[in-house]
Amino acid sequence: MSINDDIAKQRRRAYGPWAVVTGASDGIGRALALALADQGFNLVLAARRATALHELAAQLATRGVMTSVVAVDLSTPKGCHALAAATEDHDVGLLIAAAGFGTSGPFMTVNADSEAEMLAVNCGAVLSLTHVFARRFATRGRGGIIMMGSLLAFQGVPGAATYAATKAFVQTLGEGLHREFKPAGVDVLVAAPGPVKTGFAARAHLNMGFALSPDVLPEPILAALGRRITVRPGWLSWLLEAAFLGQSRGLRSLILSRVMAGMTQHQRGVT
Numbered sequence: 001m002s003i004n005d006d007i008a009k010q011r012r013r014a015y016g017p018w019a020v021v022t023g024a025s026d027g028i029g030r031a032l033a034l035a036l037a038d039q040g041f042n043l044v045l046a047a048r049r050a051t052a053l054h055e056l057a058a059q060l061a062t063r064g065v066m067t068s069v070v071a072v073d074l075s076t077p078k079g080c081h082a083l084a085a086a087t088e089d090h091d092v093g094l095l096i097a098a099a100g101f102g103t104s105g106p107f108m109t110v111n112a113d114s115e116a117e118m119l120a121v122n123c124g125a126v127l128s129l130t131h132v133f134a135r136r137f138a139t140r141g142r143g144g145i146i147m148m149g150s151l152l153a154f155q156g157v158p159g160a161a162t163y164a165a166t167k168a169f170v171q172t173l174g175e176g177l178h179r180e181f182k183p184a185g186v187d188v189l190v191a192a193p194g195p196v197k198t199g200f201a202a203r204a205h206l207n208m209g210f211a212l213s214p215d216v217l218p219e220p221i222l223a224a225l226g227r228r229i230t231v232r233p234g235w236l237s238w239l240l241e242a243a244f245l246g247q248s249r250g251l252r253s254l255i256l257s258r259v260m261a262g263m264t265q266h267q268r269g270v271t
């Protein structure tokens, strides 16, 4: 990805020199980490898979990027506190809370522990890390927080009810904090993509079909920070949102129940 030097410099001035990226071992978080590295940010790379994080750090080191690897499980308060502690001595100006995962299937048959774990990562960790970094950013007078929402955040989704609810939490939290933090110089953005080709579908047991490459997401997301409350990054996210424009939550929910039924056919033995 090539980006104008002036834009990269402006971003580093507003949100650098260090960025913390959770979910940096894969998918959208990894793509954002690579994009930020291209723009001269130093990176704290966080997720559970230490090997994947160290491989990314080694790749970035060849480009002269400073990194710090923090292998943590963000489904636990202990993991969130460990990441907060590990970043205390870095001059962090940007938090990208991209760690997250989805589940799918009829609510009555899903594993309740997995649903609770998803709530902990998708909501609990975002809340906890936002609380830590917002106060640090307010003290230094500037900073940015990017939360990963979803197109599924804007209505209930049969077949992925808990996942959609976690993203509704993120969307509402981000919208509220966007205005609340503005006077403190802290920009908050919610990125709400549609389907993206990452490790997400496999973990959620979904057959996603058509999806965007994660590589097309970083630029629209980073460009929207400080300008917008929510961004639908990538043409597919934008198109799907446009198709839903003006539809009631009930109708959107009905349409998405059909979409989810298609994506989970294999779970019912339908080929």
Ligand SMILES: NC(=O)c1ccc[n+]([C@@H]2O[C@H](COP(=O)([O-])OP(=O)(O)OC[C@H]3O[C@@H](n4cnc5c(N)ncnc54)[C@H](OP(=O)(O)O)[C@@H]3O)[C@@H](O)[C@H]2O)c1
Pocket (backbone or CB within 6 Å): 022, 023, 024, 025, 026, 027, 028, 029, 046, 047, 048, 049, 050, 052, 072, 073, 074, 075, 098, 099, 100, 101, 102, 121, 122, 148, 149, 150, 151, 192, 193, 194, 195, 196, 197, 198, 199, 200, 201, 203
């Ligand atoms: N892909 C999509 O279609 C899509 C659409 C809308 C929104 N999103 C959202 O985008 C975000 C990134 O997802 P993705 O698509 O990039 O999926 P992904 O490729 O599966 O990446 C998920 C990342 O989250 C990390 N993670 C998961 N559980 C964790 C835990 N307990 N502790 C620490 N890190 C954890 C994973 O790392 P480890 O496994 O190494 O821990 C991985 O780096 C998620 O919040 C997702 O809900 C995705």
